[in-house]
Amino acid sequence: MSLRKRVLILCTGNSARSQMAEGLLRSLGGEKVQVFSAGIDPSFVRPEAIEVMAEAGVDISTQRSKSVTEFANVSFDYVITVCDHANAHCPVFSGAVKRLHWSIEDPAGFSGEQATEKFRAARDKLQNRIKAFVARELASD
Numbered sequence: 001m002s003l004r005k006r007v008l009i010l011c012t013g014n015s016a017r018s019q020m021a022e023g024l025l026r027s028l029g030g031e032k033v034q035v036f037s038a039g040i041d042p043s044f045v046r047p048e049a050i051e052v053m054a055e056a057g058v059d060i061s062t063q064r065s066k067s068v069t070e071f072a073n074v075s076f077d078y079v080i081t082v083c084d085h086a087n088a089h090c091p092v093f094s095g096a097v098k099r100l101h102w103s104i105e106d107p108a109g110f111s112g113e114q115a116t117e118k119f120r121a122a123r124d125k126l127q128n129r130i131k132a133f134v135a136r137e138l139a140s141d
Helices: 017-032 047-055 084-089 112-138
Strands: 005-011 033-039 078-081 098-101
Touching: 005 017, 017 033, 017 047, 017 112, 047 112
Parallel strands: 005 033, 005 078, 078 098
Antiparallel strands: none
16 A cells, blocks of 8 residues: 655635645545645634535534644645645745645635635635545545
8 A cells, every 4th residue: 555645735824725625635535645734824724614614524623724834844745725825935845746726716805694605615616626636646546
């Protein structure tokens, strides 16, 4: 059996999109993947992200916002950016890392029911991308 793939998911604040992606990839990738998320300028895990992920049966309530600098000396098989700012400011990681970029709209800029819908839309887009990623990149392992 091969080693688990190590994946880092980056966003600006590590508060919503990257947190949701971390939970989804951990859930969908199972034992084939070791997944982390971080931010260029980390803040906190947004309660809206926790809420919409719970709707999908994925608990991210114990995850925390982390700085990309925590992973400066860690090697990854994949680094996935989920926002344009993080893509533009992503540090260079050594080794045979594959970089992927998924531009997902930031749901954090909305309020009320519109925010909930934007968080659900971001979750659903991430889920589709992650399902395809798991099928394509982790299926042969």
